[in-house]
Amino acid sequence: MHLAFYGAGAIAERHIDAIRRTGTLDVTWLISRTVERAQALATKKGIAHWTTDEQLPLADPDVEAVVVAYPTFRHVDLAQRAFAAGKHVVCEKPMASSTDEAEQIAAGAARSGKLLLVTQIKRFWPAFAEAHAFIAGGQAGPLVRATVDFQTEWDWSNRGWRLDEAGGYLLDMHVHDVDLLLWLAGRMPKRVWGSGENRADREGTVVLEFDTAYARLEWSGRISGRPYPKGARTAYQLACQRGRVEIEVGDEVITESFVDGRSLGRQSSPIGEQLRASWDGMWSAQAAALLGEGALPVRPEEGINNVRVSMAAVEALNSHAVQRL
Ligand SMILES: NC(=O)c1ccc[n+]([C@@H]2O[C@H](COP(=O)([O-])OP(=O)(O)OC[C@H]3O[C@@H](n4cnc5c(N)ncnc54)[C@H](OP(=O)(O)O)[C@@H]3O)[C@@H](O)[C@H]2O)c1
Numbered sequence: 132m133h134l135a136f137y138g139a140g141a142i143a144e145r146h147i148d149a150i151r152r153t154g155t156l157d158v159t160w161l162i163s164r165t166v167e168r169a170q171a172l173a174t175k176k177g178i179a180h181w182t183t184d185e186q187l188p189l190a191d192p193d194v195e196a197v198v199v200a201y202p203t204f205r206h207v208d209l210a211q212r213a214f215a216a217g218k219h220v221v222c223e224k225p226m227a228s229s230t231d232e233a234e235q236i237a238a239g240a241a242r243s244g245k246l247l248l249v250t251q252i253k254r255f256w257p258a259f260a261e262a263h264a265f266i267a268g269g270q271a272g273p274l275v276r277a278t279v280d281f282q283t284e285w286d287w288s289n290r291g292w293r294l295d296e297a298g299g300y301l302l303d304m305h306v307h308d309v310d311l312l313l314w315l316a317g318r319m320p321k322r323v324w325g326s327g328e329n330r331a332d333r334e335g336t337v338v339l340e341f342d343t344a345y346a347r348l349e350w351s352g353r354i355s356g357r358p359y360p361k362g363a364r365t366a367y368q369l370a371c372q373r374g375r376v377e378i379e380v381g382d383e384v385i386t387e388s389f390v391d392g393r394s395l396g397r398q399s400s401p402i403g404e405q406l407r408a409s410w411d412g413m414w415s416a417q418a419a420a421l422l423g424e425g426a427l428p429v430r431p432e433e434g435i436n437n438v439r440v441s442m443a444a445v446e447a448l449n450s451h452a453v454q455r456l
Contacts, residue, residue, distance in 0.1 A: 132421060135160035135188035135218075136178075137209055138200030139168040142223070146198060147176050149410035153418040158198075160188035185209065189216035196246075196421055199223060202292045203303070207232040214243035219421055221248045225306040225441065226434035228298050233438045237431040248417050248427060249434030251310040255412035256405045258386045259311060262369055262376045266315055271374025271390050274316055277346040278370075279308045283331060283363035284352065299329045301337070301448075302441045305348060309444075310429075310437045312339060312346045315369060319436055320346070323443040324453040337444040348444075 136147060136158045143161075150156045161181045163169035173181030180188070188194050189212060196219035199209045206227050210220045220240065226249050227233040240247035253259055266274050281304075293303045313319065320339035327335020332352040339346040367378040374390035384405045387397040419425030443454040 132156050132195050132418075133159040133191075133193045134221075135162060135191070135194045135197045136200065137162045137185070137197060138223075139163035139172040140200065142200055143172060144176070145406075145410050146200060146414075147172075147178075149414040150198075150418075152411055153414050155418050155422060156196075156414070160191065160194060162188060186212070189213060189218065194218060196221060203298065204228045204292065207235050210236045210247070211239045214239040214245050217243065217245065219246040219248070221250060221417060221421075222434070223250050224252070224310070224434075225298065225302050225438050226431075227438055228302070230435060230439045230442055233435040237435055240431060246420060246427065247431045247434075248420060249429045249431065249437075250413060250417075251307070251314075251429045251434070251437070252409050252413055253307045253311050254314055254429070255409040255416070256384070257400075257408050257412075258378050258380075258384050258405060260412070261386065262367075262378060262388075263315055265374075265376050265388055266369060266371060267317075271388075272372030274344045274369065274371050276344060276368075276370040277312055277315060278366075278368045279312070279346070279348045280366045281305070281308070281348075281350040281363065282352075282365070283350070285331060285362045298438075298442065299445060300331045301329050301335075301445050302438070304331065305337075305350070305444075306437050306441045308348055309339075309440050310433070312348070313433070313436060313440065316341050316344055316346065318342070319456055320440060322453050322455055323440060323447050325444055325447045326451070327448060329445050329448050335448060337447065339440065339444075 134156055147158050150158055159179050161169055161173040161178045166183055169181040169183055197213045198221045199206050200223045203225055206222055210222055213220045320341050322340040325337035334351045337348045364381040369376040376388045379385045383399050384402055385399045388395045416428040420427050447454050
């Protein structure tokens with residue numbers, strides 16, 4: 132199946148390499164806003180066609196699906212045009228800059244009868260897939276508390292459209308964790324509240340209240356003097372009634388699970404291995420769905436809910452008021 136790829140940015144090469152490793156999909160068009168970037172990436176990757184004309188690949192009958200990896204505020208417009216041209220759409224996270232736009236994309240998919248896939252990569256990290264299997268397997272009872280503690284010293288001051296045109300830091304960065312928490316909990320939270328700032332270089336906490344569990348997401352961007360590998364580390368603790376999973380993400384990804392106080396073993400792998408496996412796993416599942424051989428790995432409603440909850444968190448920070456969903 133031939134794909135047109137919209138985007139030559141930070142994430143484009145990872146996608147294109149993983150798409151090709153499926154052996155069933157290929158990228159035949161590369162589209163970017165500027166000639167320089169479109170041409171450079173298409174040449175580097177040996178992609179047959181490149182253009183800055185967003186409509187041209189949509190007129191190519193050989194293209195059956197498009198990947199939308201343009202800035203988040205462009206997702207709704209590009210997805211609608213692709214559906215109108217009869218193409219499937221694979222949309223980068225977050226699905227859109229607002230819940231309303233995300234719903235518009237899903238409605239466009241339903242009207243066209245074409246598939247809409249949302250790329251929530253974190254589910255495909257082996258560590259998180261195993262945590263999901265541990266919790267869903269029920270050996271430690273139901274999930275009662277999940278915590279995500281993200282600490283970084285990355286400089287976000289120069290991150291362009293991500294800072295204000297597309298929901299800001301929480302939506303851009305932590306929609307990954309929101310997806311993970313909703314996927315692990317298997318349901319939507321009832322209330323969202325929090326305190327702090329929607330900025331990577333400050334601190335904040337958001338709490339998602341589920342009916343029988345709660346999740347806490349914390350971030351901090353200026354704990355100076357700590358040599359975080361790759362500039363960031365995240366600690367996850369996913370606690371069930373009779374056991375838990377702990378995952379630490381830095382240079383290495385370290386996981387350990389416990390049931391009734393006993394460790395089931397501690398595993399460690401380099402982050403590069405987890406990342407490569409996640410991109411391959413995601414594109415293998417997406418390829419199966421696009422080819423009609425498998426279910427959608429992430430349903431459109433899940434993509435919408437991720438935006439809804441992330442934006443509720445932003446609103447909770449801004450208004451200091453509990454958000455009911
Ligand atoms: N799954 C993940 O882990 C992951 C990681 C990073 C990003 N993403 C998502 O992928 C999407 C793209 O992010 P990115 O980091 O690749 O972005 P980026 O580095 O800023 O690249 C953006 C791409 O869109 C083009 N573009 C078109 N209109 C633009 C505009 N008005 N402003 C800026 N660029 C424009 C750029 O063209 P020119 O460069 O030619 O101007 C470039 O090809 C976002 O939705 C983001 O949230 C996902």
